[in-house]
Amino acid sequence: MAIFRYFIWAFLFTIVGLALGGWLGYATTGTVQGAISVFFICLVLGILEISLSFDNAIVNARILRDMTPRWQRRFLTWGIIIAVFGMRVIFPLAVVAIAAWIDPISALRLAVFQPAEYARLIGEAHTGIAAFGGTFLMMVGMKYFFDVEKDVHWIRALESRLSKFASIQGVEIGIVLILILLFSARLPEAESDVFMTAAIYGLLTFLAVEGLGEVLDATQEQMETVRKGGLGAFIYLEVLDASFSFDGVIGAFALSTNLFVIAIGLGIGAFYVRSLTIMLVDKQTLGQYRYLEHGAFYAILVLAVIMYAQTLMHIPEVITGLIGAGLILFSFVSSLRYNKANPGWQENEGAHGR
Numbered sequence: 001m002a003i004f005r006y007f008i009w010a011f012l013f014t015i016v017g018l019a020l021g022g023w024l025g026y027a028t029t030g031t032v033q034g035a036i037s038v039f040f041i042c043l044v045l046g047i048l049e050i051s052l053s054f055d056n057a058i059v060n061a062r063i064l065r066d067m068t069p070r071w072q073r074r075f076l077t078w079g080i081i082i083a084v085f086g087m088r089v090i091f092p093l094a095v096v097a098i099a100a101w102i103d104p105i106s107a108l109r110l111a112v113f114q115p116a117e118y119a120r121l122i123g124e125a126h127t128g129i130a131a132f133g134g135t136f137l138m139m140v141g142m143k144y145f146f147d148v149e150k151d152v153h154w155i156r157a158l159e160s161r162l163s164k165f166a167s168i169q170g171v172e173i174g175i176v177l178i179l180i181l182l183f184s185a186r187l188p189e190a191e192s193d194v195f196m197t198a199a200i201y202g203l204l205t206f207l208a209v210e211g212l213g214e215v216l217d218a219t220q221e222q223m224e225t226v227r228k229g230g231l232g233a234f235i236y237l238e239v240l241d242a243s244f245s246f247d248g249v250i251g252a253f254a255l256s257t258n259l260f261v262i263a264i265g266l267g268i269g270a271f272y273v274r275s276l277t278i279m280l281v282d283k284q285t286l287g288q289y290r291y292l293e294h295g296a297f298y299a300i301l302v303l304a305v306i307m308y309a310q311t312l313m314h315i316p317e318v319i320t321g322l323i324g325a326g327l328i329l330f331s332f333v334s335s336l337r338y339n340k341a342n343p344g345w346q347e348n349e350g351a352h353g354r
Helices: 004-028 032-064 069-100 104-113 115-124 126-145 156-165 171-185 189-224 232-254 258-283 292-308 319-341 345-349
Strands: none
Touching: 004 032, 004 258, 032 069, 032 232, 032 258, 032 292, 032 319, 069 104, 069 115, 069 232, 104 115, 115 126, 126 156, 126 171, 126 189, 126 232, 126 292, 156 189, 171 189, 171 258, 171 292, 189 232, 232 258, 292 319
């Protein structure tokens, strides 16, 4: 029962969100059938978000565990506001406003009164969104594996070599740039330019957030003498969380074109992801399961490649979710086997070994 306390707010938001979804369905259609339909769409969107973002929770927990309790609470409170309203409401409106060269209020009116046109504009912006988010996530995954100090390897034959190549300055940036060139070359000229530009912005955003995070946390270290992660880590987490949200927001339009239905459904999922992140930190789950975060970062790299590939072909979100969940489950099982074969390894290596 102790685990359920982490999900109290998620449960409450689920009840309120589904009730709002049912009311919204009835208000827009005037029928009970419409209310039930929107109710289930919100439920399915929530499940979709959780399945796509489980790896996000693990990666967030890896960063959050080094932050002070104050910033952990801010991630759960301020962060959820940014996640639900920023990424699920403001972000789609901003995309439409930029794509259609209209002001945000007009974009909101379009979402409310012309949802089909609104969804069409979002769809047209898919290439740029996928390129930006995919590049940012790819750099996140590359940074984890290209680390000279990383000495815990799940797939040793691959990871040990990547760790050695990490001594080459900027190797991960070079690999990402090669992938950007390869994928952009497969696209029509107009989309190729959009892909290339958005991908470069994604790369620059990662480098900027990384640099800003180090500067802010270095300043905090000087003030507090002990680095515990603060504003810099918080900013990095929010940008990372936003990148994970791109595919969910785009995929949601396959189920509904209503901005508010999407916000409710994906918001429900976001609450569970936040709650799961806090639970992983409090229970020190990453320290207990040696390869769990490895599986999450492999899932991130797969997601990044899928986001790139979605500019060339349609890949159902269920496939993305199943691949990510499968990698994490496989890493969890591998961790259990290692724990059984090596009892007490945490004491020898430290609960937060790399």
